[in-house]
Amino acid sequence: MKTEIHESELYQDKIRSQEPSPVVKRVWLEGLTYQCCFIQEQYTWEEARAYLQELSLLEGYRWRLPTLAELEKLLTKAPSQNINGEPYYMVKSFLDFMPQESIFWSASMENRFGVWVVDFNQGMYYLRDKTNRYHLLAVCESKLV
Secondary structure, three states: OOOOEEEOOOEEEEEOOOOEEEEEOEEEEOOEEEEOOOOOOOEOHHHHHHHHHHEOOOOOOOOEOOOHHHHHOOEEEEEEEOOOOOEEEEOHHHHHHOOOOOEEEEEEEOOOOEEEEEEOOOOEEEEEEOOOOEEOOOEEEOOOO
16 A cells, blocks of 8 residues: 655744744645654754754644654655755655755654664664764644645
C-alpha cells in the first residue's frame, strides 16, 4: 500500500517571539502534520522536547517529536537528490528543506540514556545518547482539511 502524502499551502510560522518568521510548508502524512522547514540548530534530546513545548505554529496545535515508527515512514529505500544535488533517503516533500547533516531525534527511548535517531543521509536509524546534539522535526496530530 502506497503512503499518501499531502502538502499544504504555505503558512506563517510563529516561533517563541510570536513575530512572523519566513513562510514554511507543512506536510500531512497518515494523520500527522509535519513542519517541513527544519530548524537548523541542533539540540540535545531534552532541549528538543523543551523547544517543541514552546513552539506555536498554527494556534491550538500541540507539537512533539515523532516516534521512531513515524520517522521510519519518511525513509526511502533509495536516495533522492535535492535542488543542490545532495542525496537523502527521505520522501520527496522534505528534500529541499534538509540540513546538510540530517540526523533527527525521535521520541522513542530505549532506556534512560538512549534514544533512537534517524539518519536521512545514510538511510538508517540507531541508538544515541540523549546528550548528543541532533536536529528536530516538529509533528502534531491533525486532520487534512
